[in-house]
Amino acid sequence: MGRTLTPVAAASRARTRVKPAVGAAAAARRRWRVSGAVTDRTALRKTPTANKREQASTQPITGEPPRRWRSTEASAQHAKHGFNPEQMGMGGAVVHGNYDHLGEEVEVPPFLRVPKTASIIGAPMSWGQPRAGTDQGSQILRACGLEDNLLALEWRIDDKGDLEFDEPTRNDPAIDPTKVQGLAKNCFTVGKGLKKIHDRVYEAAKEKEFALILGGDHSLSAGSVSAILRARPDTGIIWVDAHGDLNTPETSPSGNMHGMPLGLMLGLIDPTLLPGFEWFKDVPKLNPEQIVFVGLRDLDAGERKIIRDHKITAFSMHHVDRFGIGNVMDMAIESLRKPDGSMRPLHLSYDIDAVDPEVAPSTGTVVRGGLNFREAHYVAEAVGNTGMLGSMDLVEVNPKLAPGPESEMTAALGMALISSAMGARII
């Protein structure tokens, strides 16, 4: 649909670790810098897509948005499909299957504005892990046709472009080893970058937009999720990942901050002792019952303990094998119900490494035995079907790690997973 850049071209034009200001990288970035209605990109590309965008943005707001999630009916109707995750060693409450939305269209969550508007926030943070190329993820996802896909799904697009982050320097303040026994590499750069992400995501959520954050590494979710919690405090987080990302500087075997975002959000790390993260002391904490994991298969010892101690509901690949992805997603979503039975707004934090490396090879911390292609899509579709999804991160696509067809396959999958979460359906 009228794409002007192939993924490969975008990747080669994408910025490097040197903060780009000029040249091809800056030109590529400008291409994506689309904010509001007037943009150089729409001027450049007066395609049917651009016209559709204009039409969509002048559409009048009519009536109440349709509602989708029918908790009590669904629970009563499907009580016979009851599961007890406690008995399965997963923590959490008794949950029920829910199939009442099959084949229906995904509707707009009540807390988003109508017409539905997606704020696309490029967050090419890469300092939470050691590999170059993670900062090209947002550009390659866009180059796969993300915007056209979302327009086809009738989203209005408010593209905020890509954020820019500083590089670490030798003079950055570091952890004081007399206060923190451990390592959080590049914490000053990561912390400052996450504050930018936090501010931009909060802006979008406050405007009742769907916040779509394109990574970047998974450390960025401490910025995005904390902003979502500030705007929508009851939000439930569906963390789709091979890893737990629950480490602290003390428990982390690597010191890489992309393994710590949930440790931060759960308040297991004192942000006042983490240079760059001082601002984090004022953001809302995540309660363990607001999280559910899907796809786990590589946990560090400290993370296993945290899951047990905090009774975090977690579905590993073992559970996917045992129950099938349909049941796992029913249970996962049900586990996020509030005590009064109502459904929370949802945030989907999708790490592409949750997917099996045969399907998504171009990522930094691959672990065999992941979700297959359809399971990966099903996860996104099931979350979208709740009608309560208001924000999403897609992280850890690194086109440099398997350049060529494999990186295109990985990025195209990432793009397709976003589309599935945001309403694309087979029929």
Ligand SMILES: NC(=[NH2+])NCCC[C@H](N)C(=O)O
């Ligand atoms: N989002 C990720 N890919 N996380 C990988 C984390 C790997 C490992 N658990 C660590 O803390 O270093």
